[in-house]
Amino acid sequence: MPTKAVTDANFSDEVLNSDKPVLVDFWADWCGPCKMIAPALEEISEELADKVTIAKVDIMENTDIASQFGVQSIPLLILFKDGKPAAQKLGAAPKSQLKGWLESVL
Template identity: 45%
Template sequence: MSSAKDVTDASFEADVLKSEKPIMVDFWAEWCGPCRAVSPILDKIAEENADKLSIVKLNVDDNPFTAEKYGITSIPAMYVFKNGEVVKRVIGAKPKPALEADLAEFLA
Protein backbone atom coordinates (compact mmCIF):
# COMPACT_ATOMS: atom_id res chain seq x y z
CA MET A 1 0.00 0.00 0.00
CA SER A 2 0.97 3.64 -0.19
CA SER A 3 3.53 5.30 2.02
CA ALA A 4 1.58 8.58 1.87
CA LYS A 5 0.03 9.83 5.09
CA ASP A 6 -3.72 9.38 5.39
CA VAL A 7 -5.76 12.45 6.26
CA THR A 8 -9.36 12.49 7.43
CA ASP A 9 -12.24 14.91 7.70
CA ALA A 10 -11.07 15.57 11.26
CA SER A 11 -7.38 16.15 10.43
CA PHE A 12 -7.81 17.91 7.07
CA GLU A 13 -7.53 21.47 8.36
CA ALA A 14 -4.40 20.82 10.44
CA ASP A 15 -2.70 18.49 7.93
CA VAL A 16 -3.59 20.22 4.66
CA LEU A 17 -4.97 23.72 5.04
CA LYS A 18 -2.29 24.77 7.54
CA SER A 19 0.60 23.08 5.72
CA GLU A 20 3.71 25.24 5.43
CA LYS A 21 4.53 23.97 1.93
CA PRO A 22 2.41 22.96 -1.05
CA ILE A 23 0.56 19.73 -0.36
CA MET A 24 -1.23 17.44 -2.78
CA VAL A 25 -4.28 15.52 -1.61
CA ASP A 26 -4.97 12.28 -3.46
CA PHE A 27 -8.74 11.74 -3.20
CA TRP A 28 -9.20 7.98 -3.64
CA ALA A 29 -11.22 4.90 -2.68
CA GLU A 30 -10.36 1.26 -2.04
CA TRP A 31 -12.55 -0.01 -4.92
CA CYS A 32 -11.03 2.40 -7.48
CA GLY A 33 -8.64 0.60 -9.84
CA PRO A 34 -7.12 3.76 -11.35
CA CYS A 35 -6.56 5.07 -7.80
CA ARG A 36 -4.55 1.96 -6.94
CA ALA A 37 -2.61 2.31 -10.21
CA VAL A 38 -1.59 5.92 -9.55
CA SER A 39 -0.71 5.41 -5.86
CA PRO A 40 2.85 4.04 -6.37
CA ILE A 41 3.54 6.83 -8.89
CA LEU A 42 2.52 9.44 -6.33
CA ASP A 43 4.66 7.71 -3.70
CA LYS A 44 7.67 7.98 -6.03
CA ILE A 45 7.00 11.66 -6.80
CA ALA A 46 6.62 12.38 -3.07
CA GLU A 47 9.87 10.56 -2.28
CA GLU A 48 11.81 12.39 -5.01
CA ASN A 49 10.40 15.82 -4.09
CA ALA A 50 9.89 15.61 -0.32
CA ASP A 51 11.49 19.02 0.23
CA LYS A 52 9.13 20.77 -2.22
CA LEU A 53 5.76 19.01 -2.07
CA SER A 54 3.94 16.83 0.43
CA ILE A 55 1.47 14.20 -0.77
CA VAL A 56 -1.31 12.81 1.42
CA LYS A 57 -4.31 10.57 0.77
CA LEU A 58 -7.96 11.02 1.67
CA ASN A 59 -10.34 8.05 1.32
CA VAL A 60 -13.57 9.55 -0.04
CA ASP A 61 -15.71 6.70 1.30
CA ASP A 62 -14.42 7.17 4.85
CA ASN A 63 -14.34 10.98 4.68
CA PRO A 64 -17.38 12.15 2.72
CA PHE A 65 -17.50 15.63 4.27
CA THR A 66 -14.18 16.79 2.80
CA ALA A 67 -14.79 15.06 -0.54
CA GLU A 68 -18.16 16.80 -0.83
CA LYS A 69 -16.75 20.17 0.29
CA TYR A 70 -14.25 20.10 -2.59
CA GLY A 71 -16.74 18.75 -5.14
CA ILE A 72 -15.02 15.44 -5.74
CA THR A 73 -17.17 13.58 -8.26
CA SER A 74 -14.49 11.59 -10.09
CA ILE A 75 -11.50 9.77 -8.63
CA PRO A 76 -8.59 9.70 -8.58
CA ALA A 77 -8.60 13.45 -8.07
CA MET A 78 -5.41 15.11 -6.94
CA TYR A 79 -5.70 18.66 -5.62
CA VAL A 80 -2.70 20.77 -4.71
CA PHE A 81 -3.27 23.17 -1.82
CA LYS A 82 -1.08 26.15 -1.06
CA ASN A 83 -1.80 28.49 1.86
CA GLY A 84 -5.13 26.71 2.43
CA GLU A 85 -6.38 27.20 -1.15
CA VAL A 86 -6.71 24.80 -4.08
CA VAL A 87 -4.16 25.96 -6.65
CA LYS A 88 -4.14 22.94 -8.98
CA ARG A 89 -6.53 20.12 -9.88
CA VAL A 90 -5.42 16.91 -11.61
CA ILE A 91 -8.19 14.45 -12.43
CA GLY A 92 -7.63 10.84 -13.47
CA ALA A 93 -4.75 8.40 -13.39
CA LYS A 94 -1.75 9.44 -15.47
CA PRO A 95 1.75 8.06 -16.01
CA LYS A 96 4.58 9.58 -13.96
CA PRO A 97 5.90 11.95 -16.70
CA ALA A 98 2.40 13.41 -17.22
CA LEU A 99 1.87 13.90 -13.48
CA GLU A 100 5.29 15.51 -13.12
CA ALA A 101 4.43 17.86 -15.99
CA ASP A 102 1.14 18.77 -14.27
CA LEU A 103 3.03 19.42 -11.03
CA ALA A 104 6.08 21.12 -12.59
CA GLU A 105 5.44 24.49 -10.94
CA PHE A 106 5.58 22.83 -7.50
CA LEU A 107 8.55 20.58 -8.24
CA ALA A 108 10.88 23.23 -9.70
Protein backbone atom coordinates (compact mmCIF):
# COMPACT_ATOMS: atom_id res chain seq x y z
CA MET A 1 0.00 0.00 0.00
CA PRO A 2 1.54 3.36 -0.96
CA THR A 3 2.28 6.07 1.57
CA LYS A 4 -0.65 8.40 2.24
CA ALA A 5 -0.68 12.16 2.57
CA VAL A 6 -2.07 13.31 5.91
CA THR A 7 -3.14 16.87 6.78
CA ASP A 8 -3.99 18.88 9.89
CA ALA A 9 -7.65 18.13 9.11
CA ASN A 10 -7.44 14.32 8.99
CA PHE A 11 -4.41 13.63 11.24
CA SER A 12 -6.54 12.44 14.17
CA ASP A 13 -8.57 10.05 12.03
CA GLU A 14 -5.67 8.68 9.99
CA VAL A 15 -2.95 8.54 12.65
CA LEU A 16 -4.17 8.91 16.23
CA ASN A 17 -7.25 6.72 15.75
CA SER A 18 -5.60 4.10 13.53
CA ASP A 19 -5.97 0.50 14.64
CA LYS A 20 -2.40 -0.27 13.58
CA PRO A 21 0.88 1.61 14.05
CA VAL A 22 1.44 4.61 11.77
CA LEU A 23 4.86 5.93 10.81
CA VAL A 24 4.57 9.63 10.02
CA ASP A 25 7.17 11.21 7.75
CA PHE A 26 7.35 14.95 8.43
CA TRP A 27 8.79 16.51 5.26
CA ALA A 28 8.80 19.57 2.99
CA ASP A 29 9.19 20.09 -0.73
CA TRP A 30 12.44 22.06 -0.32
CA CYS A 31 14.09 19.33 1.80
CA GLY A 32 16.65 17.33 -0.18
CA PRO A 33 17.09 14.51 2.38
CA CYS A 34 13.28 14.18 2.54
CA LYS A 35 13.19 13.54 -1.19
CA MET A 36 16.07 11.06 -0.85
CA ILE A 37 14.21 8.81 1.59
CA ALA A 38 10.80 9.07 -0.11
CA PRO A 39 11.34 6.11 -2.51
CA ALA A 40 12.65 3.94 0.35
CA LEU A 41 9.58 4.78 2.45
CA GLU A 42 7.31 3.85 -0.49
CA GLU A 43 9.04 0.45 -0.75
CA ILE A 44 8.91 -0.13 3.01
CA SER A 45 5.22 0.82 2.96
CA GLU A 46 4.60 -1.98 0.45
CA GLU A 47 6.80 -4.51 2.26
CA LEU A 48 5.36 -3.91 5.74
CA ALA A 49 1.78 -3.05 4.70
CA ASP A 50 0.29 -5.64 7.04
CA LYS A 51 2.18 -4.23 10.07
CA VAL A 52 2.29 -0.46 9.65
CA THR A 53 0.81 2.45 7.69
CA ILE A 54 3.24 5.07 6.43
CA ALA A 55 1.86 8.60 6.26
CA LYS A 56 3.45 11.83 5.07
CA VAL A 57 2.85 15.29 6.53
CA ASP A 58 4.03 18.31 4.55
CA ILE A 59 5.11 20.65 7.36
CA MET A 60 4.73 23.77 5.19
CA GLU A 61 1.04 23.05 4.56
CA ASN A 62 0.23 21.49 7.94
CA THR A 63 1.82 23.77 10.52
CA ASP A 64 -0.54 22.82 13.36
CA ILE A 65 0.54 19.17 13.42
CA ALA A 66 4.21 20.10 12.94
CA SER A 67 4.15 22.47 15.91
CA GLN A 68 2.05 20.09 18.04
CA PHE A 69 4.82 17.47 17.79
CA GLY A 70 7.69 19.95 18.00
CA VAL A 71 9.02 19.31 14.51
CA GLN A 72 12.10 21.52 14.09
CA SER A 73 14.31 19.49 11.76
CA ILE A 74 13.29 17.24 8.89
CA PRO A 75 13.06 14.57 7.73
CA LEU A 76 11.59 13.44 11.04
CA LEU A 77 9.94 10.04 11.32
CA ILE A 78 7.63 9.48 14.29
CA LEU A 79 6.01 6.10 14.91
CA PHE A 80 2.58 6.36 16.54
CA LYS A 81 1.13 3.39 18.42
CA ASP A 82 -2.32 3.59 20.00
CA GLY A 83 -2.47 7.31 19.23
CA LYS A 84 0.81 8.19 20.96
CA PRO A 85 4.36 8.80 19.71
CA ALA A 86 6.31 5.60 20.47
CA ALA A 87 9.62 6.21 18.67
CA GLN A 88 11.26 8.74 16.41
CA LYS A 89 14.16 9.01 14.00
CA LEU A 90 15.66 12.25 12.71
CA GLY A 91 17.46 12.58 9.39
CA ALA A 92 17.87 10.58 6.22
CA ALA A 93 19.23 7.03 6.19
CA PRO A 94 19.53 4.21 3.64
CA LYS A 95 16.47 2.01 3.18
CA SER A 96 18.05 -0.91 5.05
CA GLN A 97 18.61 1.28 8.12
CA LEU A 98 15.13 2.82 7.96
CA LYS A 99 13.47 -0.58 7.66
CA GLY A 100 15.64 -2.12 10.39
CA TRP A 101 14.85 0.74 12.77
CA LEU A 102 11.13 0.53 12.00
CA GLU A 103 11.01 -3.24 12.52
CA SER A 104 12.87 -2.87 15.82
CA VAL A 105 10.30 -0.40 17.22
CA LEU A 106 7.11 -1.96 15.88
